[in-house]
Amino acid sequence: MSIRIIPQNQLEKSDQKTAEQIPPLLFPRLKNLYSRRAARLRQLAEKNPLGDYLRFAAVVASAQEIVLYDHPLQMDLYARLVETAATGKPPLDIHTLPRDPHWQRLLSSLIAEMKPEMTGQALASLENLEKASAAELETLASALFANDFAQISSDKSPFIWAALSIYWAQMAALIPGKARAEYGEQRQFCPVCASVPVASVVHMGSQEGLRYLHCNLCESEWYVVRSKCSNCEQTGDLHYWSLESELASIKAESCGDCGTYLKLLYQEKDPAVEPVADDLASLILDARMEQEGFARSSLNPFLFPGE
Structure with a gap:
C-alpha cells in the first residue's frame, strides 16, 4: 500500500471514513515538538556514554524551537498539492521542490541562537557556515538530499539539516489536504x-x-x-x-x-x-x-x- 495526499475538497466520503479508521498519515504537530525533543535528549544524556553528544543535540533542538516560532511560514501549497495529487508524487519532494530562501533565514537564526552554546569544532563549523554564500549553502543542501556525503562534512550536516527540517516541517503543517491509502510501492x-x-x-x-x-x-x-x-x-x-x-x-x-x-x-x-x-x-x-x-x-x- 502507498499513501497519496490529495486536496481536502477532492476526498470522497468513503475515503474520509477510511481515513478515520486508520489514519494513513499524521502531519507534524509543531507545538513544543523541538522542546520535547530537547528535554528527552537531556534526560537520556544523564546515564548515557554518549551524554555529551546528546546534550549537543539538545542545544540544536532547543534552538529549533525558538527559531520555529520566530520565523513563521506563510505559503499557499494548494496548487502544488493539486499538481502532485494527479501523479501520486510527494507534494514536498526533496528532489523536485524548489527551495525558498526562507530556509537560509532559518539557518542564519539557528546559528545566532547556537553560537553562545557551542565550543570547539562545533563553533568553528557554525562560523564557517555563517561566512558561506547563499549558493554555497544551496550546494550543501543539495548534497545532503542526494546522499552525496563526500560533498559536505559531517560536522556541518546537522546544522544544515536542522534548518531544512524546520522549513519542511512548517510546509508539511500547512498542507491543505488529507492522505488516502492506495496500492503501490516505496x-x-x-x-x-x-x-x-x-x-x-x-x-x-x-x-x-x-x-x-x-x-x-x-x-x-x-x-x-x-x-x-x-x-x-x-x-x-x-x-x-x-x-x-x-x-x-x-x-x-x-x-x-x-x-x-x-x-x-x-x-x-x-x-x-x-x-x-x-x-x-x-x-x-x-x-x-x-x-x-x-x-x-x-x-x-x-x-x-x-x-
Missing part, C-alpha cells in the same frame, strides 16, 4: 517529502498498537503494518532484537530478505519515547545489528556519514 519513503524515516513508533492512545514511521526531515508520520518489513515489504524473515528484556521500549526489526533493520519505539512501554532522541541514545543497539550483518534503513539527523 512505503519506505515519506509520502510528504520523500525522505527516509529516523525510526518507527508503535503508538498508544487513539492509534494504539499502530506502527508509524517518523520522517527524519518533515516530522510527518506514515502508517506501515507491523507484519511487513518497512524497507522491502516482505514478511517471511522478520526478527526483533533488544538489549534488554522482552518488555524493552526499543527494539530493532531486522529483515533477512533485504538485510536491513529499523528501530521500533513502543509508547506503551515508555510514553516519553521520542524518535530522534531515543534512536540517537540507543546506538549500542545499532552496533549490535551491524555485528549481525544488518544495515540501517533509516537516517538520524545527527548521524550523517562523512569526513
Whole structure:
C-alpha cells in the first residue's frame, strides 16, 4: 500500500471514513515538538556514554524551537498539492521542490541562537557556515538530499539539516489536504517529502498498537503494518532484537530478505519515547545489528556519514 495526499475538497466520503479508521498519515504537530525533543535528549544524556553528544543535540533542538516560532511560514501549497495529487508524487519532494530562501533565514537564526552554546569544532563549523554564500549553502543542501556525503562534512550536516527540517516541517503543517491509502510501492519513503524515516513508533492512545514511521526531515508520520518489513515489504524473515528484556521500549526489526533493520519505539512501554532522541541514545543497539550483518534503513539527523 502507498499513501497519496490529495486536496481536502477532492476526498470522497468513503475515503474520509477510511481515513478515520486508520489514519494513513499524521502531519507534524509543531507545538513544543523541538522542546520535547530537547528535554528527552537531556534526560537520556544523564546515564548515557554518549551524554555529551546528546546534550549537543539538545542545544540544536532547543534552538529549533525558538527559531520555529520566530520565523513563521506563510505559503499557499494548494496548487502544488493539486499538481502532485494527479501523479501520486510527494507534494514536498526533496528532489523536485524548489527551495525558498526562507530556509537560509532559518539557518542564519539557528546559528545566532547556537553560537553562545557551542565550543570547539562545533563553533568553528557554525562560523564557517555563517561566512558561506547563499549558493554555497544551496550546494550543501543539495548534497545532503542526494546522499552525496563526500560533498559536505559531517560536522556541518546537522546544522544544515536542522534548518531544512524546520522549513519542511512548517510546509508539511500547512498542507491543505488529507492522505488516502492506495496500492503501490516505496512505503519506505515519506509520502510528504520523500525522505527516509529516523525510526518507527508503535503508538498508544487513539492509534494504539499502530506502527508509524517518523520522517527524519518533515516530522510527518506514515502508517506501515507491523507484519511487513518497512524497507522491502516482505514478511517471511522478520526478527526483533533488544538489549534488554522482552518488555524493552526499543527494539530493532531486522529483515533477512533485504538485510536491513529499523528501530521500533513502543509508547506503551515508555510514553516519553521520542524518535530522534531515543534512536540517537540507543546506538549500542545499532552496533549490535551491524555485528549481525544488518544495515540501517533509516537516517538520524545527527548521524550523517562523512569526513
